[in-house]
Amino acid sequence: MTDAPGTAGRYPIRTATAETMEWFAAPLNLAFAEMPDPGDEERRVWEPERIIAAFDGEQPVATAGALTFRLSVPGGEAAAAGVTLVGVSPAHRRRGILRSMMRHQLDDVRGRGESLAILWASEGAIYQRFGYGLATLNGSFEIARDRAVFARPAPPEGTVRLVDRDAAMDIFPSLYDRVRVQTPGMVARSETWWRWLTLHDTDQARGANGMKFLAVYEAGGDVEGTAIYRVKPDWDDRGPNGRLVAMEVLASTPRATRDLWSWLLNVDLVTQVRAVRAPVPHPLQLLLAEPRRLGFTVGDAIWLRVVDVPAALAARTYGRPGTLVLEVRDPFCPWNAGRWRLAAGEDGRGVVEPTTAMPDVTLDAGDLGATYLGTFRFSDLARVGRVVEGTAGALLRADALFAAAPAPWCGTMF
Ligand SMILES: CC(C)(COP(=O)(O)OP(=O)(O)OC[C@H]1O[C@@H](n2cnc3c(N)ncnc32)[C@H](O)[C@@H]1OP(=O)(O)O)[C@@H](O)C(=O)NCCC(=O)NCCS
Numbered sequence: 152m153t154d155a156p157g158t159a160g161r162y163p164i165r166t167a168t169a170e171t172m173e174w175f176a177a178p179l180n181l182a183f184a185e186m187p188d189p190g191d192e193e194r195r196v197w198e199p200e201r202i203i204a205a206f207d208g209e210q211p212v213a214t215a216g217a218l219t220f221r222l223s224v225p226g227g228e229a230a231a232a233g234v235t236l237v238g239v240s241p242a243h244r245r246r247g248i249l250r251s252m253m254r255h256q257l258d259d260v261r262g263r264g265e266s267l268a269i270l271w272a273s274e275g276a277i278y279q280r281f282g283y284g285l286a287t288l289n290g291s292f293e294i295a296r297d298r299a300v301f302a303r304p305a306p307p308e309g310t311v312r313l314v315d316r317d318a319a320m321d322i323f324p325s326l327y328d329r330v331r332v333q334t335p336g337m338v339a340r341s342e343t344w345w346r347w348l349t350l351h352d353t354d355q356a357r358g359a360n361g362m363k364f365l366a367v368y369e370a371g372g373d374v375e376g377t378a379i380y381r382v383k384p385d386w387d388d389r390g391p392n393g394r395l396v397a398m399e400v401l402a403s404t405p406r407a408t409r410d411l412w413s414w415l416l417n418v419d420l421v422t423q424v425r426a427v428r429a430p431v432p433h434p435l436q437l438l439l440a441e442p443r444r445l446g447f448t449v450g451d452a453i454w455l456r457v458v459d460v461p462a463a464l465a466a467r468t469y470g471r472p473g474t475l476v477l478e479v480r481d482p483f484c485p486w487n488a489g490r491w492r493l494a495a496g497e498d499g500r501g502v503v504e505p506t507t508a509m510p511d512v513t514l515d516a517g518d519l520g521a522t523y524l525g526t527f528r529f530s531d532l533a534r535v536g537r538v539v540e541g542t543a544g545a546l547l548r549a550d551a552l553f554a555a556a557p558a559p560w561c562g563t564m565f
Pocket residue numbers: 182183237238239240243244245246247248249250251271272273274276277280
């Protein structure tokens with residue numbers, strides 16, 4: 152160790168260019184130790200002008216990046232920074248370098264007029280101190296195929312066909328967008344994202360979980376669902392023992408949900424079916440005769456930071472008309488701190504103004520991040536002492552205003 156904590160000022164932050172971005176992002180490999188080099192596919196979506204590095208002399212020792220996203224929020228969408236590529240070289244940890252990069256990045260996000268920042272955290276403890284709150288949940292399960300029996304079996308109403316990547320490029324994005332605009336937490340994907348990060352298969356991923364299949368569900372002459380899954384074949388002395396991993400299953404109608412899952416649970420030579428990054432709650436919890444057989448587990452998915460409170464509150468709609476005075480504590484982004492009066496009209500839109508009125512609810516910026524998309528209610532946070540109710544009945548009013556359906560979900564890793 153050559154430096155004491157709190158000496159981050161010794162590590163100036165610079166912004167990358169297209170020519171320097173790989174060099175600027177190099178500390179990531181050191182930070183993650185076992186993380187392989189980001190593949191060419193991943194580099195295609197990097198935005199060099201949003202990648203920063205902290206330098207020790209002429210050497211980049213820490214990096215952070217952001218992607219320009221449109222995030223679905225209840226009733227609309229908002230500009231959001233998708234924070235990614237965060238890592239500090241092990242030899243430079245705990246000197247405040249991450250803190251100084253977060254400062255730089257959130258100021259930049261604000262300057263770009265993005266009211267939200269979102270991220271997937273390697274460890275949840277890292278980002279809460281910077282005002283991020285847990286905003287969506289993910290489920291995963293693994294079920295023995297022979298136990299995956301529907302409670303109310305019904306003949307399929309549509310058909311499933313397999314397509315290649317080029318054909319999928321014409322079908323998957325539009326179905327995704329139909330689901331996306333209705334589902335808080337989903338992000339718009341560019342064409343490059345679709346081709347290279349969603350639909351493309353790599354040798355490395357194929358080696359781990361088998362080849363990637365792209366399935367389209369059609370009924371009544373229309374595409375109503377898509378599924379991306381892998382099948383890893385296996386054989387033992389009792390016969391076939393293949394494993395299927397459902398990576399993304401999207402449906403725009405109830406029959407597509409039911410028929411696609413029925414199909415995925417009945418692929419020949421497969422004995423175990425697993426799903427990752429799945430919505431919570433999951434349709435199979437309601438479709439199966441024995442939902443406990445899923446061994447369903449829930450984990451944290453995206454963390455959300457409200458970067459600009461009035462703009463963020465005005466970007467979403469509200470479940471009913473009404474008013475709410477929020478007192479927000481935000482030491483890391485002090486421009487958000489204070490009292491904000493939200494008035495939601497008959498059309499669901501909210502008007503937000505600073506106020507001196509008594510607060511209905513008092514909470515930290517991170518807790519607003521946890522309630523913003525609708526995953527957690529104000530009353531959930533109050534039960535663990537994170538939200539304080541200032542006026543009688545305010546929690547129920549806040550819950551009703553911020554309620555969202557369907558449950559927020561983000562299946563895009565970045
Ligand atoms: C996590 C990481 C980026 C932190 O970088 P760093 O420069 O050491 O962090 P800082 O010194 O700026 O610490 C800022 C604060 O976060 C805390 N912190 C840092 N890493 C933490 C962790 N993994 N868990 C909990 N708290 C952590 C520090 O204690 C410090 O707290 P304080 O403000 O109360 O003093 C770095 O350890 C790393 O690269 N880890 C491996 C890769 C990784 O997980 N990246 C995140 C990808 S989402």
